Amino acid sequence: MFRILLTFLFFACTSLASAKQDLTILLLIGSDGSTEYGDAFREDAAVWIEAAREAGAVMKVVGIEDSGKDNDAEIFKKHLTEIKTGQLWVVLIGHGSFDGREAKFNVRGPDFTDDELVLWLEAYQGQLALINTASASGSLIRKASKPDRIVITATKNESEISYTHFGRYFSKAIAGAEAADLDNDEQVSLLEAFIHASNETALFYKSEGRIATEHSLLDDTGDERGSRAEWFKGTTATRSADKDAAPDGEIAGQQVLIPNEFEKRLTDEQRKRRNELELDVRALRRDRSNREEDDYYEELEALLIQLAEIYEEISKS
Numbered sequence: 461m462f463r464i465l466l467t468f469l470f471f472a473c474t475s476l477a478s479a480k481q482d483l484t485i486l487l488l489i490g491s492d493g494s495t496e497y498g499d500a501f502r503e504d505a506a507v508w509i510e511a512a513r514e515a516g517a518v519m520k521v522v523g524i525e526d527s528g529k530d531n532d533a534e535i536f537k538k539h540l541t542e543i544k545t546g547q548l549w550v551v552l553i554g555h556g557s558f559d560g561r562e563a564k565f566n567v568r569g570p571d572f573t574d575d576e577l578v579l580w581l582e583a584y585q586g587q588l589a590l591i592n593t594a595s596a597s598g599s600l601i602r603k604a605s606k607p608d609r610i611v612i613t614a615t616k617n618e619s620e621i622s623y624t625h626f627g628r629y630f631s632k633a634i635a636g637a638e639a640a641d642l643d644n645d646e647q648v649s650l651l652e653a654f655i656h657a658s659n660e661t662a663l664f665y666k667s668e669g670r671i672a673t674e675h676s677l678l679d680d681t682g683d684e685r686g687s688r689a690e691w692f693k694g695t696t697a698t699r700s701a702d703k704d705a706a707p708d709g710e711i712a713g714q715q716v717l718i719p720n721e722f723e724k725r726l727t728d729e730q731r732k733r734r735n736e737l738e739l740d741v742r743a744l745r746r747d748r749s750n751r752e753e754d755d756y757y758e759e760l761e762a763l764l765i766q767l768a769e770i771y772e773e774i775s776k777s
Contacts, residue, residue, distance in 0.1 A: 482546040482728055483717075485512050488536050489523030490554020490594065491566045497623065501553050504593070504631040508551060511635035515718045523554075523567065531569035533576075541583045547715075549589045550581070553627055556596030556618075563599045563618035565592070574618070578604050589650060589715060593627025595620060598677060607682035610712045612654055615674050616686075622673040625664055629657035636718050642694050646720040651695055651713040654678045658689030680711040710742055725774050737767050 489505050492498030505521070512519040520543075522536045540550070555566040564571040574597075581588065581604060589610040592600055598617040605611050614626035633640035633653035640648045640656035648656075658676045665672040677686035685701035687708035692698060697707030714735045716723065726734065741763050748756050 483515070483517040483549065484543055484546055485517055485519050485549045485551060485717075486536070486539050486543065487519065487521045487523075487551045488532070488553070488565075488567070489521070490552065491568050493555050493566070497555070500628065504553050504627050507631040507635050508553075511631075511717055514635075517717065529568040532567040533570055533572045536567070537572075537580050540580045543584055545586060547587050547589075548584055549591065549717075552592040552594055552597070553631075554594050555623070556592070556594035556615075556621070558596040558599075558618040558621055563596045565594055565597075574599050574603055589712075591630070591650075593624060593630060595622055595624050595674070597624075601677050601679050601686040602684040605679045605682050605684040605686075608711065609682065610650060610678070610680040610715065611686070612650065612676070612678050612712075613686075614676050616677050616688075620674050624661075624674045626657050626661045626674055626676050629660040630654070633657050634717050647716045647718060647723060649695075649713045650715045651678070651692075651709045654712065655689045655692055655695070662689075678708055678712060680708050681706045706746075710739055714738065722774070725777060726770075730770055730773065734767065734770050737763055737770075741767075 485508065487505060487508055489501050492501065505524075509519055509521065520539050522532050522539065552565055557564050557566060557571070563574045565574075565577065577600070581590065587608060589612070590600065590604055591612045593614045595615060596618045597613040598615040598620060600611055600613055601616075612630075614624040630653050633648055633656040634650070636648055637656065640652050642652045642655065654676065661674060661676065662672060675688065677688065679686040683701060683705050685705065687697065687700065691700070692709060695709065695713055697709050700707045723731070741760065744756070744759055744763065751759075
């Protein structure tokens with residue numbers, strides 16, 4: 461029954477998707493391993509599918525239909541090579557494994573390695589978010605990381621091979637869970653979903669009296685290091701991998717699945733320009749100590765005026 465419901469949600473999402481967002485979500489559901497895990501994976505997938513339907517994003521799902529189940533990796537790869545433009549989120553729900561040499565994601569048919577996944581991702585040249593909620597996913601932080609790409613993993617390395625709970629909390633957060641809206645703007649960004657899911661995962665292990673076997677990471681600076689949720693106060697980074705590294709989270713903090721009412725009113729061009737200006741403001745503030753005070757305020761004022769002009773355009777629309 462659950463599989464029938466999930467299939468219905470999938471087709472409802474793909475048929476009702478509108479042009480609200482230039483966003484495609486490619487969702488891969490891995491092999492079950494057991495009924496218990498399979499039910500959990502499909503429950504997480506159902507949350508993603510319903511959220512994408514609400515957001516008006518295009519959703520492509522691999523791992524539900526029986527057709528092609530002998531080689532889900534090839535179907536997944538084919539979808540990746542066909543998506544050329546717009547914004548792309550790749551979401552992996554399932555089990556990962558590590559044999560001491562290679563990390564793999566487990567699917568129906570032959571599994572694929574993290575190296576293969578990184579190679580497939582090269583076909584897409586737009587803005588990409590890779591969200592791997594499986595065990596043994598952490599190696600992607602150093603392998604898939606590159607500028608203007610968001611990489612989120614459930615584990616800090618490939619050696620954390622136990623079943624992960626991170627994905628359960630992440631799917632509910634990105635779907636708009638109120639507790640995940642850390643800045644109270646009535647929408648949940650990838651950064652907020654990451655922080656919330658990481659904190660909820662830690663609380664789960666604490667409440668169970670168990671040693672945590674998963675430690676999630678986020679990288680969006682391309683430095684191949686990643687950041688832990690504990691490195692943020694609210695949505696502001698309080699530390700980075702080293703003193704010279706740019707803080708993670710600034711790009712991820714701009715990406716949401718279900719936008720608030722103001723965000724819906726922005727055109728793609730306005731949103732792109734707004735995001736660029738916000739990043740410029742943050743970079744300028746980090747570099748304040750290296751600038752003359754008058755120069756700093758002059759540059760800051762110019763950026764803020766441009767942001768205000770965008771907001772004024774929206775208020776008049």
